[in-house]
Amino acid sequence: MKHLSLSLLSLLAGMAAAQAVDVVYVSALAPNGGDGSTNLPYNNITKAISNSDAKTVMILPGQYREAVKIQRSVSIVTACGPNYTQIVSPGVGVEVSGVGVNANIQGLMITALSHGVQMNDGWYGTINVLCSVIQNSGGNGVLLGSYNGWRGMTFENSIILNVQGNGIYCRGNLQWIRIRNSSITKCAGYLFNGDGTSDGNWGSSTWDIAIEYSNASNFGRNFAGNILRTTVAYGDGMISTLDPQWLGGDNLDQGKLDFRLSSASPFRDAGNPSLTYFDPDNTRNDVGAYGGPYSRGFFENPVQGPMVLGVTVDNTYVPRGAKITVRARGSIYK
Secondary structure: OHHHHHHHHHHHHHHHHHHHOOEEEEOOOOOOOOOOOOOOOEOOHHHHHHOOOOOEEEEOOEEEOOOEEEOOOEEEEEOOOOOOEEEEEOOOOEEEOOOOOEEEEEOOEEEEOOOOEEEOOOOOOEEEEEOOEEEOOOOOOEEEOOOOOEEEEEEEOOEEEEEOOOOEEEOOOEEEEEEEOOEEEEEOOOOEEEOOOOOOOOOOOOOEEEEEOOEEEEEOOOOEOOOOOOEEEEOOOOEOOOOOOEOOOOOHHHOOOOOOEOOOOOOOOOOOOOHHHOOOOOOOOOOOOOOOHHHOOOOOOOOOOEEEEEEEEEOOOOOOOOOOEEEEEEEEOO
C-alpha cells in the first residue's frame, strides 16, 4: 500500500507538471536562459511562443522590442494591462498565420513601424483582439491580408488610435468581423478599407462586418473605402465623441498613455448591456481596453503596489500540525 501511495503521488506530481507547462511566463527584466516558469521566465515573447506545449503565454509588465509571429493556436495575455505591457516592433506588431490557427491577443499595447496586427494566409482560423490597444503605428491598425479562408476576427474592448493607414484593411477572403465595446479613432485612412477589386476581396456574399456599442470617429477619409460584396452593420449603442476622456488623454507627446477612463468619460457603462459583457465589478461594460470580462486581471488597477512574480512552497508534504512556508517575490512597476 505504501508503494502504491508513493506511485500515486508520483503520478499526480507528473500530471501537475504536465498541466503547468500549459502556461509559460515572459518578463522583459529576466536574464537569458529562462525556462518559462514563474521563477525563470523567458525574456522575450518569441521564445515563449516557440514552446509548442504552451497554450497561454503570460506576459509580465515591460516593453518588448520585437516583432511577434504566431503560427500556431495560442493566447498571448498580460497580467497588468496595456498601460504597462507594450510590444514595440520594428515591423509588424503581431503577425498571425497558419492553417486552423486560433490566436488570442489580450491586454497588450502594440506600437509598430508597420501594421499593428496582421493576419496572413491560413485556413479556418480566427483571431481575437481583446482589451488591447494598437496605437501610433505606421501602417494599418489591423491588416487582414489573407486570400485563403480565415473565418474572421473579433475585436472586443480594444482601441485603435493614431495609425497612419486604415483602422482595418482587408485584402483577402474572410467571413466576418465583430467589433464591440471598442474605439477606433484618429486613423489617417478609412475606418474600413479593402482592395476593392471586382472579385470581392472582402469575401463572398455571406461576408459581413458588424460594429456595435463602439466609438468610430475622426478619420482622414471616411468610414468605408473599397469594400465590395460586404454588409457593414452599425448596430446599437454607437458612441459619437471626439473625447473619450482617458486618464492619460490621447496626446502621444505626453510620453505614456493611460487608457483607464475618467469618472466623467462617455465610455463608462456604455458597452453592450448584456451580462455576458459585464465588467469584473458586475456593472455594465466600459468601452475600451479597461472594461469587459477579459480585463479581470487589471480592471481599475493602477499597478502602483507590488505585483507577485513568483511563488514557492517549502516542504510541500508535512505531518499534520506542521507548518508549510510560502515564499513570494515581486516588483513594483511605476
